[in-house]
Amino acid sequence: MYKPVIGLEVHAQLSTKTKLFCSCSTEHENLPPNTNVCPICMGFPGVLPVVNKKAVEYAIKAGLALNCEISNYSKFDRKNYFYPDLPKGYQISQYDLPLCRNGYIDLYVDGEIKRVRIKRIHLEEDAGKLLHIGSGDRLSESDYSLVDFNRAGIPLIEIVTEPDINSPKEARLFLQELRLILRYLGISSGDMEKGSLRCDANISIQTEEGKFGTRTEIKNVNSFFSLEKALEYEIERQIEILKRGEEVIQETRHWDEKNQKTVSLRSKEEAEDYRYFPEPDLPPLMVTEEMKNKLKSEIPELPAKRRERYLALELSPVDVEILVSDKDLSDFFDKALRIYGNAKNLHSWLSVEILSYLNENKLEFKDLDIDSERFVKLIEMVDKNEITRPVAKEVLRRYLTKKEDPLVIIEREGLRVVSDTSYLQDIIKNVISNNSKAVEDWKKGKKQVINFLVGQVMKETRGRASLDVVKNLLEEELNKL
Amino acid sequence: MRTLREIKKIYENKEANVKEVVESYLEKIKEWEPYINAFLHIPYEDIEKQIKELESKSPNLPLYGIPIAIKDNILTKNIKTTCASKILENFIPPYDATVVKRLKENGAIIIGKTNLDEFAMGSSCENSAFGPTKNPWDIERVPGGSSGGSAACVSAGEAPISLGSDTGGSIRLPASFTGVIGLKPTYGLVSRFGLVAFASSLDQIGPFGRTVEDIAITLQIIAGHDPMDSTSSPYEIPNYLEGLGKSVKNWRVGIPKELWYKGVSEEVLKTLENSFGVFKEMGVTIEEISLPSLEYALPVYYIISTSEASSNLARYDGVKYGYRDFTAEDLISMYKQTRGKGFGSEVKRRIILGTYALSAGYYDAYYLKATKVRRLIRIEFEEAFKKVDIIASPTSPVLPFKLGERISDPLQMYLTDIMTIPVNLAGIPAISMPAGFYNNLPVGIQFMSSFFTEDKLLQFAYAYQQFVDFSKKYPTLPNKERV
Secondary structure, eight states: OOEEEEEEEEEEEOOOSBOSSSSOBSOOTTSOTTOSOOTTTTTOTTOOOOOOHHHHHHHHHHHHHTTOEEOSEEOOEEEEOOOTTOTTSEEEEOOSSOSEEEEEEEEEETTEEEEEEEEEEEEEEOOOEEEEESSOSSGGGSSEEEEEOTTTTOEEEEEEEOSOBOSHHHHHHHHHHHHHHHHHHTSOOOOTTTTSEEEEEEEEEESBTTBOOOOEEEEEEOSHHHHHHHHHHHHHHHHHHHHTTOOOOOEEEEEETTTTEEEEEEEGGGOOOOOOEEOTTSOOEEOOHHHHHHHHHTOOOOHHHHHHHHHHTTOOHHHHHHHHTOHHHHHHHHHHHHHOOOHHHHHHIIIIIIHHHHHHHTOOGGGOOOOHHHHHHHHHHHHTTSSOHHHHHHHHHHHHHHOOOHHHHHHHTTOSOOOOHHHHHHHHHHHHHHOHHHHHHHHTTOTTHHHHHHHHHHHHTTTOSOHHHHHHHHHHHHHHO | OOOHHHHHHHHHTTSSOHHHHHHHHHHHHHHHHHHHOOEEEOOHHHHHHHHHHHTTSOTTSTTTTOEEEEETTBOBTTBOOOTTOGGGTTOOOSSOOHHHHHHHHTTOEEEEEEOOSGGGOOSSSOOOTTOOOOBTTBTTBOOOSSSHHHHHHHHTTSOSEEEEEOSSSTTHHHHHHHTOEEEEOOTTTBOOTTBOOSSTTTOOEEEEESSHHHHHHHHHHHBSOOTTOTTSOOSOOOOTTTTTTOOOTTOEEEEEHHHHTTTOOHHHHHHHHHHHHHHHHHTOEEEEEOOGGGGGHHHHHHHHHHHHHHHHGGGOSSSSSSOOOTTOOSHHHHHHHHHHHHSOHHHHHHHHHHHHHHSTTTTIIIIIHHHHHHHHHHHHHHHHHHHOSEEEEESOSSOOOBTTSSTTOHHHHHHTTTTTHHHHHHTOOEEEEEEEEETTEEEEEEEEOSTTOHHHHHHHHHHHHTTSOOTTOOOOOOOGGGO
16 A cells, blocks of 8 residues: 655745744735844844744634644743854754644535644744855856845744644645644735745655554655655655665755756755754743633634534535635625525525635635625615616625615615516517517517517616516516407 | 943933933943954944934933944844854844844843843853954953953943853853953743854843943843743842842852862862851851752753754755855755855754754763763752752852863863753753952852742842942953963
8 A cells, every 4th residue: 555644834925024043024025135123133133032022922812723732831842953044153043942733624525523732832933045146046046146035034933743644725725724734813915926835745655564664754846736746756756666665865955846856855865953942032931821711712613513503504515615715705704694594595695606706706705894794784674675786786786896885875875675566568579569579570479579678678677677576567568359 | 331320310410411322332342342342243224223212302311322242143133143153244233133033122222232142052252253252351361251341341441331141150150251241031931033143942031231230220121021032030130129128137048069169179168168157247147058969960951052053054955044165066965065154163063963962873871861960960950949048159160261272172161061052951040140259260159049030139249249349340451462
């Protein structure tokens, strides 16, 4: 047997306002190089770190949400290595006493629950960025390199799983679920393309139960898709080696996106000795029960809980996922649900009318300024036949684009359903006399032409009439001919 | 050559203005510098600016118009700060250290940056990339280190007070060698923000002066919580001047047998004999105590301090500031050449020692064990201070030695700090007081007290100085031919 055994190390940038150890902003994208820096995050002589309390709170929240034990006592350590993007020559991280330990995430994989255990979560600072100029896009191949420290010092949490993942798909699902949880907590944007969520994967092949194979570590995975691809490639590569009767070498491998393969970066022998030791510039981190309870109370309902609740409303798993995958949308759904009982109908309005609008305009739900009461009122008017569905749709669009109150539009423009039969009969008579060709066709037995005539009537009423009523009245009139 | 109280009086009586007082010190500097090299730079332009800025400030500020010299590992905005290292030869800091900021806010004038052993690593001030400082009492001898410049300038009267830093004795040893007072405060009392780190868990800034009162006045300004230093104590600081002059009758003084006899030279012991008579006159009782773990203090210190230093000095890599060797062909050789040429040999020795001690497979045996012994030393001091108020010892086991005498033997050099190192490991405060002279060479005595009891320590030292006062004893300018 060849069973893949995968563990992930995920780095997530925390969306605090300021960096982990200084008061520089965490905004670092699209800024001129080295403008979002200070002596502290540049590692000038004489500077000292002061820990950002919010970042500690965010990390604890992540731990609580991932079912971890939160350490009452933890500390920072220095990870020592030389690299030009590391201003102090060491990274302030956590080594043997991380903030959070022993958690898990439950995933739904093909309808079954799969538990992936979390080994630890710790806090650390991000490094700067290198820009390589010249022939290659790696430091060793370039003519020269430039350093930008705008990103240096941004708070990161590193989340390390146990080797509980057994397929590339599970790995992707884990990472997606993790991102979703971080987003629900509001502690990270989780944007892989922008590098605010980064993932390294450890992978080995198990050939007999209870015995682990030699693992490799894959770096430079920049999207969910490439995580899956890189793991698929690496599994195949390792199995090939084993099939040849050879041995996998323990090494770090780089995912080459362009050529869709992993390439060797460095072997175990070349691995660095980071000379960890306790950071003498920072006192230990003490977390009180009081602090834990306070943070616990701030944690919103998480995706797993929400899924359960929506499934109980008899929404389909696909529909549930549509809601759960966007917290803002899901929050709105819940708010509307409190004043409107029909979950399925509500979901259909949201997924059909709202999501299509978002897709067309490349917007996210959180960009919308939409009031749940007005939205529900509109649906209820349709339910009660006070307005027609087309009218509701049109008014909703105008509400979304121009922020006009839909109820005001309806009243001002008289868009309620027209129930006055004699008024409709007048219009029908007009339509019949103005469309003699269609009427002739109808007489000849082309019964489907009635849809065209209905359309004409609806146009005249600006959609305010009930389709069924119009159709009945029209048939009555035509039959009279 | 005056005390702070005397300078204050000059201003009050309008006998001279700030400019004139500062100039009188600059005059002294001009006389003495060719012989002792205590200063690395005198920022003349900046001094004028500081004097001008002072015009709009209240003359009632505690340090109004007081010239002060600052060790060149404490950052001064717009004034070059080199750590006596080639690697920071042209480094101009973009900010003031917290202590410097506080001194300026309280009216002090920064008149110069003083020489030191490179990155404060050394006991003789010979490890400076810009030449050694010499002892004003005998310019063939060292002033002690690493804050040799800050001690020598106060000793020679080039400045009334100065700041140094003390990681294993770097304030107290030079104070002892040059016949001035030097205080190492409790770890965490004075902000380290802007002090170039050598060993973060041991480093502490402290003042040099000629009277205990001057030390107390200066400490009052620089001590106290700093939000920029997470290791600085959050507690309110006491008034350090209040206890000065109060009786210390019946205080108990502990004499640790481990620090008095073994390895202490005859000359030092003989000179310090007098102090026991002084103790009697002060009305204090003497008790012999034992601190058995001190035997391990030196190796523990050299493991912890070098380990932290190896990490603290990693930032000098030629990438962001300071010296870079531009002949390097690739990244690794840039690191190697920059650090190889930029650091002096003692600094490199300690980086290598520390790197080794932290390496995989050695960490438990060295660093971890050292932190455990350190804790024992601390506990022993805590226990001792339940029995005694003050612990006294020689500051240095030897007299100021000659330049070149110990520099080739690192172990001999390291042993110079045997009396002062335990204090840093424990984190307690200690002061070195001039106690006497042997053949016109100063000898210091060290008083230690419990954590954050600088008020008591200064009260005791003040009482001592009433009997043993060398504040008006100055070295004489050497003959020209001796240069």
